[in-house]
Amino acid sequence: MLFTQGTRKLLAAALGALSFTAFAQDIRIGFNADQSGTGAAELGVAARHGFDLAIEDINKAGGIGGRKLVGLIRDDTGQPPKSIQNMTELIDSEKVVAVIGPTNSGNALAWLHIPQQKKIPVIGPVATATDITRRYASEPQNYIFRVSMVDREQVSLLVAYAVKATKNQKIAFIADTTGFGQQGTKDLTEVLALHGQKPVAVEKFGPKDTDMTSQLAKIRDSGADTVIVYGLADANAQLLRSMEKINYLPTTLGTWGNMSTPLLNIAGKKLAEHIIFATSTAEDSNPRAIALAARVRERYPQMPTFVAAAQSYDSVMLLASAIRKAGSTDGEKVAAVLDSGVPDTQGVVKLYKAPFSKANHDALSVNDFHLARWKDGKVTTYVDAVSKSLTPADFKK
Template structure:
């Protein structure tokens, strides 16, 4: 987002609350992501996305003259390490809020720390349905800007039905992420009146899945859904190509990670994945964000554009909550402000009219998803008509609870 588009919100806050005294301490925001290990493409992209947002905000005055500062920790995609960092940031570093977690298992182990201390956690990457379901929204301090797995699985099954495919093979990793994803996949298939032709599980870290792929092929399936993270998505694509199985390959957002492309040596090309955002030069916010990202990181392709954009938007949503809380940066005040925003925020992923409410802490709804694909080493829209319609912003669909 350009500096000019930031100024109205920031200046309004300054006028309403008054300029903050010089020399005030920075506003510290925790960031817990996997900067090393198999999920590092997500984590490093999230880190750069957060820094882009912080740099932009600080260039136009920060929060009432106070600079934003990221307090960054590497959870290494390890549950215990993530828990340790959550405790450290909340109880010792006293961050005003935390943006964090790319892995569902790591997030789930740390949630109690934020809830018990009434400290806001904004989850920009991890997608396990249970993350925002563990506590009732009215009581919860957990918010999320990524698309939960329940939405992604339904989206994929709807696409499979639309294509007239009837026999789906499932290749799912044996992690907590895989367990939860398989549950959501089977529920979505059941709602469509379908049963998987075969279900095969595998360990995270596997380097070859050709035998498993042959088993799935022999089940007579006409579609494949691989449910895992980036590197293992690459292993799935490589195995499918190695045995010459031509059925369409579908996957959650992990199929869009750069690690999937690298591990498969490009054989993810043609695979279909769920996306909240894709590179689009015709969208000003999108293209500006990508230019600013490129100033901090020259990676090509970006490890995970979704991680980067969703984290960027998370920082800006927190900033607006700080202004709405009128100087009270306590957890309860930020929670109320996030649930009752005074203005819309035009982000990279979407325009957030009411991202959160007292009954809903997920910013993304099913109507906001796109079907993406790999094409020549670049991520793009699977359907040309989607690319043409992308300028029509898909805003959150609010489901009535009455």
């Protein structure tokens, strides 16, 4: 087919317009997390708030290369089949360039192969299972990243504190009977051994149990003055109530799941203050956290766990920095930038300087964590003489 010079000019103009339209298309980012189905749903809700506000801030600043970010939200209800379905839909049908999520570690482990095969970067702002970022570590490109607490890293902090806090060198563990709790017990035992100690008692409880007095009586009789508990917030609230029943309130430590409001609602405000837990940030940790918490509470007065909002906000900011540097939304190019050195990015938790590398896809480590507790109905930073004395040399992994 022959075209006249005028036709060729019109065609070129049309193609140029088409090219500009393609460039100007929105950048679609998926969010897939439990927001309604399990005891961890509060974390997913909070993460969605952080996700939304980060996108809003990026778009207010002009987007990325003039392109607006659009978030596509999916609730997986805490169920692996639903989470798998959501990932498939987001990647294949919605054509997202990356995904933020999930809430539950089990869901992540069920679908990691999908973004890995499709070359779609994922940044996890909540799920803590150590293996999530390591499953594909030996692949030429690992597409799974995380800005969240990591189980083994939390244990490192909790045990370091326990070893210095105990007055009689008697530390005990109690954990739920789920895979989460039993893996936690394994990690606790191994890390405590690195400090040259063994637990004086190790007890279990069912995740739906409401009376743990018999297990706690055994721990009390072992002489333990410090107890580390590994369970979700609702069960841990029942544990605190059981401690109160037998008038045994040792130094009690736990993981970041204790920031969920079931602990507060079931145990009550005063008793909930007894447990000290690991976190990456709290509402009062720094000026950025204070500002984000105020924004979230303005829109969502019943804001759940703030730390998940902060980590999700930071996840989006790091993704945006990588896309800018890559000059592309191609998953392979974006993941390569995340690996090779995403530009310095100010987040809520911290200033991220090359947070990822080929060998490490976790942006946060025990050196970024600190202790917190409930105080007057809010999660606040916890500081005492023991926490002030902790140094990186105390963190054994």
